[in-house]
Amino acid sequence: MSMIAAFYSGKSILITGATGFMGKVLMEKLFRTSPDLKVIYILVRPKAGQTTQQRVFQILNSQLFQKVKEVCPNVHEKIRAIYADLNHNDFAISKEDMQELLSCTNIIFHCAATVRFDDHLRHAVQLNVTATQQLLLMASQMPKLEAFIHISTAFSNCNLKHIDEVIYPCPVEPKKIIDSMEWLDDAIIDEITPKLIGDRPNTYTYTKALGEMVVQQESGNLNIAIIRPSIVGATWQEPFPGWVDNLNGPSGLIIAAGKGFLRSIRATPMAVADLIPVDTVVNLTLAVGWYTAVHRPKSTLIYHCTSGNLNPCNWGKMGFQVLATFEKAPFEKAFRRPNADFTSNLITSQYWNAVSHRAPAIIYDFYLRLTGRKPRMTKVMNRLLRTVSMLEYFVNRSWEWSTYNTEMLMSELSPEDQRVFNFDVRQLNWLEYIENYVLGVKKYLLKEDMAGIPEAKQHLKRLRNIHYLFNTALFLIAWRLLIARSQMARNVWFFIVSFCYKFLSYFRAPSTLKV
Numbered sequence: 081m082s083m084i085a086a087f088y089s090g091k092s093i094l095i096t097g098a099t100g101f102m103g104k105v106l107m108e109k110l111f112r113t114s115p116d117l118k119v120i121y122i123l124v125r126p127k128a129g130q131t132t133q134q135r136v137f138q139i140l141n142s143q144l145f146q147k148v149k150e151v152c153p154n155v156h157e158k159i160r161a162i163y164a165d166l167n168h169n170d171f172a173i174s175k176e177d178m179q180e181l182l183s184c185t186n187i188i189f190h191c192a193a194t195v196r197f198d199d200h201l202r203h204a205v206q207l208n209v210t211a212t213q214q215l216l217l218m219a220s221q222m223p224k225l226e227a228f229i230h231i232s233t234a235f236s237n238c239n240l241k242h243i244d245e246v247i248y249p250c251p252v253e254p255k256k257i258i259d260s261m262e263w264l265d266d267a268i269i270d271e272i273t274p275k276l277i278g279d280r281p282n283t284y285t286y287t288k289a290l291g292e293m294v295v296q297q298e299s300g301n302l303n304i305a306i307i308r309p310s311i312v313g314a315t316w317q318e319p320f321p322g323w324v325d326n327l328n329g330p331s332g333l334i335i336a337a338g339k340g341f342l343r344s345i346r347a348t349p350m351a352v353a354d355l356i357p358v359d360t361v362v363n364l365t366l367a368v369g370w371y372t373a374v375h376r377p378k379s380t381l382i383y384h385c386t387s388g389n390l391n392p393c394n395w396g397k398m399g400f401q402v403l404a405t406f407e408k409a410p411f412e413k414a415f416r417r418p419n420a421d422f423t424s425n426l427i428t429s430q431y432w433n434a435v436s437h438r439a440p441a442i443i444y445d446f447y448l449r450l451t452g453r454k455p456r457m458t459k460v461m462n463r464l465l466r467t468v469s470m471l472e473y474f475v476n477r478s479w480e481w482s483t484y485n486t487e488m489l490m491s492e493l494s495p496e497d498q499r500v501f502n503f504d505v506r507q508l509n510w511l512e513y514i515e516n517y518v519l520g521v522k523k524y525l526l527k528e529d530m531a532g533i534p535e536a537k538q539h540l541k542r543l544r545n546i547h548y549l550f551n552t553a554l555f556l557i558a559w560r561l562l563i564a565r566s567q568m569a570r571n572v573w574f575f576i577v578s579f580c581y582k583f584l585s586y587f588r589a590p591s592t593l594k595v
């Protein structure tokens with residue numbers, strides 16, 4: 081029997097960010113391995129015209145939860161959606177709900193965050209710092225609380241090259257930042273943002289670092305642990321391989337590349353692609369919840385959930401395998417044939433941006449105009465290139481994360497727990513994982529049917545023929561223009577023609593002799 085699974089049985093668990101990528105997988109695993117848990121409280125806000133209940137209903141009816149329904153048929157009764165908005169100071173939770181949360185919660189998993197890189201500092205501070213502070217305040221009033229698990233990111237200290245499982249302080253105290261957000265206006269915040277984030281690339285990594293400081297400073301008597309995952313990708317094994325439901329991290333770029341929009345990127349092929357499957361992160365998170373509650377470590381432990389130091393893969397290898405999977409299972413209705421050029425040189429990358437991205441977009445828009453349709457490709461391309469430019473920081477550097485605590489925890493688990501809550505990334509076969517990831521993107525994000533693969537291959541063949549035809553036509557036009565304008569080009573042309581003529585005559589002469 082798994083000790084971790086048994087630990088969660090009968091427990092009341094509070095999850096923030098349960099409607100997010102990681103939160104859904106966390107809930108799924110909890111219900112599947114501990115169907116006897118008492119209740120999972122989730123803090124949800126209405127979104128996109130859906131009420132909180134409708135959102136929960138949609139999650140439970142998704143493919144991800146199919147196995148759960150077999151193991152835990154009354155899953156609907158065990159989920160309690162609580163209306164909450166982390167943008168509000170008191171989370172806008174009703175009095176009765178708050179009372180229930182405070183008196184019943186045993187474990188908290190705090191996953192909610194804004195993960196947008198370019199979020200306004202005020203909003204990023206509210207979600208990633210102030211909301212964390214408020215949740216800690218709530219936690220301190222929960223008599224039955226056994227553990228508080230905070231999800232941070234391995235990139236919260238991406239301004240460093242080697243990162244240990246410790247909290248690195250930021251120059252300005254989080255409390256001062258929180259206070260200043262209350263009275264500074266947006267214009268001044270915009271002005272000071274670059275100075276505050278310093279050598280970090282964006283407000284996301286900066287506010288996640290501040291969030292960790294808040295956790296350290298406000299932990300009081302709580303049993304707290306922090307988990308720092310690197311780039312979270314599709315599921316590796318559970319509940320099935322390749323599941324993914326948002327465009328963050330590499331998923332969006334896999335789509336852009338598979339559809340032929342993105343054909344080159346400024347990336348260092350040898351830099352470590354520190355990807356980590358979402359089910360690995362969830363397994364570690366649940367193991368940490370158990371360990372923190374049962375063993376009550378004296379200080380707040382930080383766990384790196386990374387792959388680079390145990391089983392490294394680089395961007396070059398990843399790009400190669402992504403392309404190889406496109407060959408086997410191409411995406412439907414591609415704009416151009418997929419390609420994956422990685423260049424670390426800025427000038428080369430700007431050249432490819434002009435030739436491989438902007439020029440085809442302009443030509444396509446010209447074609448749309450000619451056929452009486454609204455041009456849109458240049459706009460799409462500009463947006464994509466903006467997104468890519470924000471991700472470039474992470475694909476041109478390598479980091480070293482120490483994983484002592486994570487390895488210590490692995491050694492503390494029973495063989496059964498090591499199997500059920502496997503977070504040993506050394507067992508991951510990258511080629512297989514990346515192939516499943518790309519197929520998952522096709523199935524679960526693009527909702528494409530595998531039966532459409534022959535048609536998609538046919539479409540790529542047509543695109544290849546158009547590409548050859550276009551290049552030949554372009555060459556002939558360019559050559560014709562050159563000949564008309566340059567004596568030198570004319571001389572070269574006559575030289576080639578006379579050379580070919582002589583060459584052919586030489587072979588023709590002996591054959592005539594024989595006859």
Ligand SMILES: CCCCCCCCCCCCCCCCCCCCCC(=O)SCCNC(=O)CCNC(=O)[C@H](O)C(C)(C)COP(=O)(O)OP(=O)(O)OC[C@H]1O[C@@H](n2cnc3c(N)ncnc32)[C@H](O)[C@@H]1OP(=O)(O)O
Pocket residue numbers: 195196197198233234235310311312327328329330331332333334336337342343344345395398399402419420421422463466467470471474475
């Ligand atoms: C030749 C190439 C071959 C390639 C082959 C393939 C091999 C793989 C290549 C390897 C490279 C891997 C790089 C990984 C680096 C990750 C590092 C993470 C490190 C930290 C990890 C963390 O700790 S935390 C989670 C990370 N946090 C995000 O990852 C949020 C990012 N995101 C935003 O910060 C906002 O999204 C941003 C961008 C501001 C736009 O903001 P914005 O306001 O302009 O627009 P929106 O957000 O509304 O999105 C506008 C449209 O871009 C679409 N889109 C959104 N994200 C997208 C995305 N990642 N890739 C594509 N497309 C994306 C979206 O679906 C919309 O599409 P549409 O217009 O059709 O609806």
Ligand SMILES: NC(=O)C1=CN([C@@H]2O[C@H](COP(=O)(O)OP(=O)(O)OC[C@H]3O[C@@H](n4cnc5c(N)ncnc54)[C@H](OP(=O)(O)O)[C@@H]3O)[C@@H](O)[C@H]2O)C=CC1
Pocket residue numbers: 096097098099100101102103123124125127164165166167190191192193194195207231232233234288308309310311312313326328329
């Ligand atoms: N994905 C990744 O690559 C990595 C993620 N992480 C960390 O993991 C955690 C989970 O990330 P992930 O699941 O990928 O992120 P998602 O963006 O998928 O999920 C974010 C969650 O936070 C919730 N949320 C955001 N704003 C509010 C709000 N105002 N009120 C209530 N809920 C809110 C979202 O709810 P809603 O659905 O309503 O928007 C959603 O459930 C985050 O802490 C992130 O920093 C760390 C490393 C890498």
